[in-house]
Amino acid sequence: MTPVNSFQVDLRGLVDLLSHHLYSSPRVYVRELLQNAVDAVTARRAWQTQQDAEPAAEIRIRLTASAGRVSIEDSGIGLTAEEAHSLLATIGRSSKRGGSGAVDELHGLETARQEFLGQFGIGLLACFVVARQIRVVTRSARDPKAAPVEWLATDDGSYTVRELPDEARPEPGTTVYLEARPGAEEWTAPARVEQLARDFGALLPYEITFEDGTGEAPRPITDRPAIWDRAFPTPTARRVALAGHCAQLFGFTPLDTIDLDLPVAGVRGVAYVLPEPTSPAHRSGHRVHLKGMLLTEKADNLLPDWAFFVRAVLDTDSLRPTASRENLYDDETLAAVREALGARIRAWLADLAASEPERLAAFLSVHHLGVKSLARHDPELLGLMLPWLPFETSDGSVSLEEFAAAHSDIHFTRTVEEFRQIAPIAAAHGLGVINAGYTYDADLLALLPTVRPGIKVTELDAGAVTDRLDPVPTSAELALAPFLATARTRLEAQSCDVVLRAFQPVAVPALYLDDRQARQERDRAAAEESADSLWTGILGALRGSAPRARLVLNHNNPLVRRIAELPDEALTATAVESLYGQALLMSQRPLRPADSTLLNRAFLGLLEWATHSPEAKEDRA
Missing domain, CATH: 3.30.565.10 (Histidine kinase-like ATPase, C-terminal domain)
Incomplete structure (x- = not known):
C-alpha cells in the first residue's frame, strides 16, 4: 500500500x-x-x-x-x-x-x-x-x-x-x-x-x-455611522458635510455627490463627482469597505467604465474579496452590483435634466465626455441629453437639439482637421456639418436618427460640399477651359479632379476635398505600386469606381484668376501644383510620397521662375 x-x-x-x-x-x-x-x-x-x-x-x-x-x-x-x-x-x-x-x-x-x-x-x-x-x-x-x-x-x-x-x-x-x-x-x-x-x-x-x-x-478609532447614513438638518448641510468628507478622503471638493444605495445588494455609499475633466481611459480607484473593514482604495472594477468622472466610497456585505482581501473578486455578483450602481448614476443625470438644469449644465461643462460615453449605449438617455450635450458644429458650439432644429440634413467629418478646413466654407453656404473627430461623437451621431426620426445623418463627402458651392457662369468657365484642362492633366497622377466654383471666404484660393472611398482607393493604388506581381494582381482586381478627390478652385479669389490668365503653360502647371499642395497642407491630411514629391517640385519650380523672370533680373540690375 x-x-x-x-x-x-x-x-x-x-x-x-x-x-x-x-x-x-x-x-x-x-x-x-x-x-x-x-x-x-x-x-x-x-x-x-x-x-x-x-x-x-x-x-x-x-x-x-x-x-x-x-x-x-x-x-x-x-x-x-x-x-x-x-x-x-x-x-x-x-x-x-x-x-x-x-x-x-x-x-x-x-x-x-x-x-x-x-x-x-x-x-x-x-x-x-x-x-x-x-x-x-x-x-x-x-x-x-x-x-x-x-x-x-x-x-x-x-x-x-x-x-x-x-x-x-x-x-x-x-x-x-x-x-x-x-x-x-x-x-x-x-x-x-x-x-x-x-x-x-x-x-x-x-x-x-x-x-x-x-x-x-x-x-x-471607529467613526460610525458612516457619513452617508447620518442625519442632517437640511440637504444643504448634508451636501457640505459630504464635500468635506471627500476633501479629506480624496483631496478634492466634489462638483456634486450621488447616493449609491442598494439595500438588496447590501451596498451603501456615495460617489463624488470630480471637479475637473479626466480622460476616459483613466480608471478611477474607488474606496470599498467590506462589512466596515477597508478592503481597497483602488477598486477599478466597481463602476462601469463610462463612469470615469466619479470617485466612489462604499460599504458592502455582499461582494467577495480576493485572497489578499485587497480587491474585489470579479464575479456575477460584482457585475450585477456594477450595473445597478451605473443605473443610480444614470438616474441622477436624469433627475438633474428634469429638475435642476443649471446644475446639469455645470456638470456637462466639465464632464460631457463621460455622458457621451454613457449615451452611446442608452438611446433613452441620449434623447434626454440632446438639449444639453455640446458639439462642435459649423454653427458654433451648440447642442444636437439646436443643430437638428436648424438642419434636417446633417453632415459630419471624421477628423478634426477636415472639419476645421470645411467649417468656415460650410457655414457661409448653409451646409450643416458636425465635427465627429472627438471621442464618442461619431457613435452618437449614428444613433441620432433613432431618437429623432426624420433627421438624416451622413458622412461629409466631396460631392456634398461641391454641390453647395456657387457654380461659375458657363461663359466664364468656357473661357477658362484651357486652364482647367492643364490643371486636370497636371493632377491626374495624384488621382485628383479639378472643379471651379465660387465660394466664401474669398481668401481661400483652393479647397481639397475627398471622402472615405476616395482615400481607400488612393491607399489601394499606393499599395499596388509597391507590391510584388502576385499582390499587384490581387490589388488590381480590387480597383473600384470610387469618386476621386477634388481640388475646388475658388473663382472669387484674385490669385486663382491671375494664375488662370498666365500665358506660360509650364508656369500654369507649376502654380496649379502649388495650389494643390497648399490646399492639401491646409487639410492636414498625411502626405503620400507622391504628394511630397509634387510639393518639392512646385516649390523649386516657383523659385526657378522667380529667380529667372524679367522682373527678377531688373531687380538685380
Whole structure:
C-alpha cells in the first residue's frame, strides 16, 4: 500500500510569499489584527444568541502600540488549547469557514458566518510580515472551565501552547502581542499604527480605541455611522458635510455627490463627482469597505467604465474579496452590483435634466465626455441629453437639439482637421456639418436618427460640399477651359479632379476635398505600386469606381484668376501644383510620397521662375 504523506509548510517561505506577492504592503497586518478581533466579538455574540446566554458585559477592542510592540485586546469568543493548536497554526483553516464541526459548534448557523470578515484561513500568521514573535493569550467563552491559554510563535516556524493560571486572563477574550522584526519598526510606531487603524477600521461595527502607551486617554478609532447614513438638518448641510468628507478622503471638493444605495445588494455609499475633466481611459480607484473593514482604495472594477468622472466610497456585505482581501473578486455578483450602481448614476443625470438644469449644465461643462460615453449605449438617455450635450458644429458650439432644429440634413467629418478646413466654407453656404473627430461623437451621431426620426445623418463627402458651392457662369468657365484642362492633366497622377466654383471666404484660393472611398482607393493604388506581381494582381482586381478627390478652385479669389490668365503653360502647371499642395497642407491630411514629391517640385519650380523672370533680373540690375 502506498504511504500517504502530508504537505509541509516552510513558515519563512510563507511569510516571504505573503509580504512580497500576496499583500501589497506590510500595512495589512493591522487589518488582520482588527479583523480577528471583530470576528471574535461577532462569534461571541452569535454563540450567546444561540445559547440564550447572558451577553458580555462590555464589547471591548483595544489597540495599543509602543516602540517595537503592538497589542490588541478583545472581549470575543476566545479559544481553548485544542482550538489554538487547530486554528492558529494551520494554514488555510478558518474558524469562519463553513463545512466543519468547529464552525457548527462555534457559530451554529450559516447566516452567522456571513457576518465574518475572514474567509481564507491565513489570519494571524500574516502578522509575521512585520513581527518576529506573536504571542496570544486567550480564554474561551464557550467553556467556562477551560484555563487561559498562551500560544507563542516565532518566525522560524515553531510555536508552543501552554495553559496559564486563571489570573492571567480572568475574563473570556483574546489579547495578541506582536514584537517587531528588525527593520520593521516603522510599521509598529504608534502614530503609524493609529493611522492604519483609522484607515482600515473607521467603519467597523464595534467601538475600537487606541492607546499609545503614554498614559493619555484612549482615542476612538471607529467613526460610525458612516457619513452617508447620518442625519442632517437640511440637504444643504448634508451636501457640505459630504464635500468635506471627500476633501479629506480624496483631496478634492466634489462638483456634486450621488447616493449609491442598494439595500438588496447590501451596498451603501456615495460617489463624488470630480471637479475637473479626466480622460476616459483613466480608471478611477474607488474606496470599498467590506462589512466596515477597508478592503481597497483602488477598486477599478466597481463602476462601469463610462463612469470615469466619479470617485466612489462604499460599504458592502455582499461582494467577495480576493485572497489578499485587497480587491474585489470579479464575479456575477460584482457585475450585477456594477450595473445597478451605473443605473443610480444614470438616474441622477436624469433627475438633474428634469429638475435642476443649471446644475446639469455645470456638470456637462466639465464632464460631457463621460455622458457621451454613457449615451452611446442608452438611446433613452441620449434623447434626454440632446438639449444639453455640446458639439462642435459649423454653427458654433451648440447642442444636437439646436443643430437638428436648424438642419434636417446633417453632415459630419471624421477628423478634426477636415472639419476645421470645411467649417468656415460650410457655414457661409448653409451646409450643416458636425465635427465627429472627438471621442464618442461619431457613435452618437449614428444613433441620432433613432431618437429623432426624420433627421438624416451622413458622412461629409466631396460631392456634398461641391454641390453647395456657387457654380461659375458657363461663359466664364468656357473661357477658362484651357486652364482647367492643364490643371486636370497636371493632377491626374495624384488621382485628383479639378472643379471651379465660387465660394466664401474669398481668401481661400483652393479647397481639397475627398471622402472615405476616395482615400481607400488612393491607399489601394499606393499599395499596388509597391507590391510584388502576385499582390499587384490581387490589388488590381480590387480597383473600384470610387469618386476621386477634388481640388475646388475658388473663382472669387484674385490669385486663382491671375494664375488662370498666365500665358506660360509650364508656369500654369507649376502654380496649379502649388495650389494643390497648399490646399492639401491646409487639410492636414498625411502626405503620400507622391504628394511630397509634387510639393518639392512646385516649390523649386516657383523659385526657378522667380529667380529667372524679367522682373527678377531688373531687380538685380
